[in-house]
Amino acid sequence: xxxxxxxxxxxxxxxxxxxxxxxxxxxxxxxxxxxxxxxxxxxxxxxxxxxxxxxxxxxxxxxxxxxxxxxxxxxxxxxxxxxxxxxxxxxxxxxxxxxxxxxxxxxxxxxxxxxxxxxxxxxxxxxxxxxxxxxxxxxxxxxxxxxxxxxxxxxxxxxxxxxxxxxxxxxxxxxxxxxxxxxxxxxxxxxxxxxxxxxxxxxxxxxxxxxxxxxxxxxxxxxxxxxxxxxxxxxxxxxxxxxxxxxxxxxxxxxxxxxxxxxxxxxxxxx
Amino acid sequence: xxxxxxxxxxxxxxxxxxxxxxxxxxxxxxxxxxxxxxxxxxxxxxxxxxxxxxxxxxxxxxxxxxxxxxxxxxxxxxxxxxxxxxxxxxxxxxxxxxxxxxxxxxxxxxxxxxxxxxxxxxxxxxxxxxxxxxxxxxxxxxxxxxxxxxxxxxxxxxxxxxxxxxxxxxxxxxxxxxxxxxxxxxxxxxxxxxxxxxxxxxxxxxxxxxx
Numbered sequence: 193x194x195x196x197x198x199x200x201x202x203x204x205x206x207x208x209x210x211x212x213x214x215x216x217x218x219x220x221x222x223x224x225x226x227x228x229x230x231x232x233x234x235x236x237x238x239x240x241x242x243x244x245x246x247x248x249x250x251x252x253x254x255x256x257x258x259x260x261x262x263x264x265x266x267x268x269x270x271x272x273x274x275x276x277x278x279x280x281x282x283x284x285x286x287x288x289x290x291x292x293x294x295x296x297x298x299x300x301x302x303x304x305x306x307x308x309x310x311x312x313x314x315x316x317x318x319x320x321x322x323x324x325x326x327x328x329x330x331x332x333x334x335x336x337x338x339x340x341x342x343x344x345x346x347x348x349x350x351x352x353x354x355x356x357x358x359x360x361x362x363x364x365x366x367x368x369x370x371x372x373x374x375x376x377x378x379x380x381x382x383x384x385x386x387x388x389x390x391x392x393x394x395x396x397x398x399x400x401x402x403x404x405x406x407x408x409x410x411x412x413x414x415x416x417x418x419x420x421x422x423x424x425x426x427x428x429x430x431x432x433x434x435x436x437x438x439x440x441x442x443x444x445x446x447x448x449x450x451x452x453x454x455x456x457x458x459x460x461x462x463x
Numbered sequence: 464x465x466x467x468x469x470x471x472x473x474x475x476x477x478x479x480x481x482x483x484x485x486x487x488x489x490x491x492x493x494x495x496x497x498x499x500x501x502x503x504x505x506x507x508x509x510x511x512x513x514x515x516x517x518x519x520x521x522x523x524x525x526x527x528x529x530x531x532x533x534x535x536x537x538x539x540x541x542x543x544x545x546x547x548x549x550x551x552x553x554x555x556x557x558x559x560x561x562x563x564x565x566x567x568x569x570x571x572x573x574x575x576x577x578x579x580x581x582x583x584x585x586x587x588x589x590x591x592x593x594x595x596x597x598x599x600x601x602x603x604x605x606x607x608x609x610x611x612x613x614x615x616x617x618x619x620x621x622x623x624x625x626x627x628x629x630x631x632x633x634x635x636x637x638x639x640x641x642x643x644x645x646x647x648x649x650x651x652x653x654x655x656x657x658x659x660x661x662x663x664x665x666x667x668x669x670x671x672x673x674x
Binding site: 198200233236309321403406417 | 502504505506511517522523526530534537538573576577580586589590594618619622628629633642648649656
């Protein structure tokens with residue numbers, strides 16, 4: 193936060209007073225906005241006991257946590273699959289063979305261009321018609337993998353490209369083959385530098401599993417909506433609680449991402 | 464029958480264009496405001512901007528959309544699904560816009576800001592005449608990327624019942640039992656995103672400057 197403090201003088205007595213006035217005015221504006229939202233919700237009985245009492249029921253929580261488990265399961269499977277696909281894709285993208293390179297380019301730009309929701313709907317329609325009568329979870333995993341492997345491949349590629357040429361040249365000059373130098377020298381270093389971006393992509397995958405809502409796959413968001421068929425008065429409350437659960441998972445990943453970023457910076461400063 | 468489908472498909476494309484345009488405009492304005500708040504001298508405003516951006520990063524856009532679409536009527540504000548979607552998508556992308564602009568602000572050489580300060584310019588003056596114009600020009604490529612991702616994200620408005628390309632292709636697919644319409648939808652997103660990239664490229668070339 194302090195990195196931009198060059199933009200203004202260190203405030204003197206008048207400046208401090210001014211800042212305080214702005215802070216009070218801005219804070220008051222935000223608080224009034226929040227308060228009016230909360231008050232209106234209160235007026236319409238959104239904080240009544242019977243709207244929230246569903247969450248005192250352990251079975252409801254069991255159902256929600258099942259949804260959370262389904263979300264995390266899909267995120268883990270498609271995260272692992274996308275990463276596994278993205279490294280070969282990135283290598284194909286920088287391959288010297290014209291045909292391989294073009295194929296990877298077409299794959300990457302095609303799946304980056306299609307909205308994920310459309311891809312999920314398409315997979316849910318296409319795969320059964322060509323004979324894969326899988327459960328909804330599989331369609332979600334396939335669509336997420338196709339989409340995110342293309343995005344990850346670009347991250348991996350930029351990670352490989354950002355490494356100095358000398359590393360690879362040195363490896364080749366001590367007699368390693370191209371593949372060996374990639375596997376032992378380039379990839380380990382590239383993956384370390386792009387770790388924050390990879391975690392960011394995992395975060396995106398976790399959040400994108402919520403699109404399974406429409407196939408329908410019973411992940412967290414869908415479960416929260418199903419609760420409202422059991423307790424119709426708690427529609428908004430259930431959506432809010434599920435958003436909080438997503439927020440907790442995301443916050444965890446964001447903290448890990450921050451830790452990795454600072455550790456990387458510390459390592460870079462040591463070198 | 465076929466031409467009826469084509470007509471509805473083009474209508475869906477029109478809705479996607481309207482939706483994207485309105486929400487990108489909202490996102491740009493709110494994003495610039497958030498970026499300014501994030502670097503201003505007042506610490507509560509900085510804190511608010513930080514909270515907003517991190518909260519948006521931690522929320523799946525579909526969950527946000529559903530809360531806005533279901534929640535606004537509960538507030539007694541009965542807007543259309545379209546307006547609710549614009550609001551949700553715009554507020555979501557504003558966070559990314561503000562992060563991009565902040566990166567642009569960091570790229571402005573400190574010497575320029577110091578020179579401006581030594582001339583006695585105020586914080587607002589420095590931002591308006593020196594920092595923001597350069598910051599926005601520097602980040603036009605990333606704004607272009609954000610806009611293209613945003614156009615694709617508008618597809619989730621289909622869940623809220625807005626009849627844009629994705630929703631239309633889904634309905635036509637059910638009616639005609641012809642999944643080729645999904646390919647048509649994919650192509651129409653290309654028809655929208657590729658010129659968006661050109662548009663930003665043109666702006667970039669027009670606003671190019673040498674530092």
